[in-house]
Amino acid sequence: MVAELTRLWRRWAAHNRVRVTIIVGLVYVAFSRPHWSGLAAGAILIVAGQGVRFWGAGYLEKNVSMARGGPYRLVRHPLYVGSFLMGLGLAISVENAAWWTIGCLLLFVSFFLPAIHVEELRLQSIFGAEYQDLMVEVPALVPRLARPSSPPPKPLETPFSWARVVGNREVRSVVAMVTIVTLQAVKIVSA
Numbered sequence: 001m002v003a004e005l006t007r008l009w010r011r012w013a014a015h016n017r018v019r020v021t022i023i024v025g026l027v028y029v030a031f032s033r034p035h036w037s038g039l040a041a042g043a044i045l046i047v048a049g050q051g052v053r054f055w056g057a058g059y060l061e062k063n064v065s066m067a068r069g070g071p072y073r074l075v076r077h078p079l080y081v082g083s084f085l086m087g088l089g090l091a092i093s094v095e096n097a098a099w100w101t102i103g104c105l106l107l108f109v110s111f112f113l114p115a116i117h118v119e120e121l122r123l124q125s126i127f128g129a130e131y132q133d134l135m136v137e138v139p140a141l142v143p144r145l146a147r148p149s150s151p152p153p154k155p156l157e158t159p160f161s162w163a164r165v166v167g168n169r170e171v172r173s174v175v176a177m178v179t180i181v182t183l184q185a186v187k188i189v190s191a
Contacts, residue, residue: 014115024107025180032094034184042093046177049085050170052078057168058160066127066134069157074143076134077119080112081141086177093184116140 013020052071056078059070071078087107091100120140123131 010114010118013111014118017111017115020111021107024103025176028090028094028100029180029183032090032100032184033096034094034188036188038093038095038097039181039184039188042089042091043181045089045092046086046181047089049082049087049089050174050177051082052085053082053173054165054170055160056082057165057170058162059158060164060168061158062168063126065158066123066130067158068134070160073138073157076138076140077116080116083112083173084108084141086173090180 056067056071059067059072060079061067066072071081075081084104087104088101091097091104094100120131120135124135127134
């Protein structure tokens with residue numbers, strides 16, 4: 001029973017993570033109280049997170065080939081790492097940053113980790129043993145500090161492509177972040 005509920009939650013969370021994130025973003029804009037120093041510090045994390053997302057999206061050919069270049073040499077899910085950094089940047093840019101940071105962590109654990117689980121099952125079904133080997137070689141979200149004692153043979157890497165960044169719809173995350181930061185700046189100015 002618990003295993004089935006967990007499976008259903010993971011599928012629902014994976015399918016609805018973007019919708020939930022939009023709702024959380026609207027709540028954030030409506031109820032947070034930004035300040036200039038926080039917004040400046042948060043913008044650094046937002047830009048870093050967006051950079052990680054661009055870097056990853058430029059190597060990603062969804063369901064066609066396994067991404068092995070760029071950030072995919074360090075972590076299996078750089079787009080989620082980038083999203084987390086962006087969320088953390090928003091959280092620290094406001095009063096009560098600790099509470100917003102806890103909310104960011106809860107959102108990530110409740111929706112993004114289940115999505116990662118579902119995505120990894122899908123990738124294993126598409127790429128089989130090749131993806132299972134990758135799961136052993138490359139950590140999911142946090143890069144290893146030390147290199148493995150015997151590095152695996154270097155797989156073929158796809159080159160970075162701005163067309164892939166656009167094709168993977170990274171423009172949407174830029175528009176969302178610019179909109180949110182602009183609304184936050186307007187709130188500060190009009191206060």
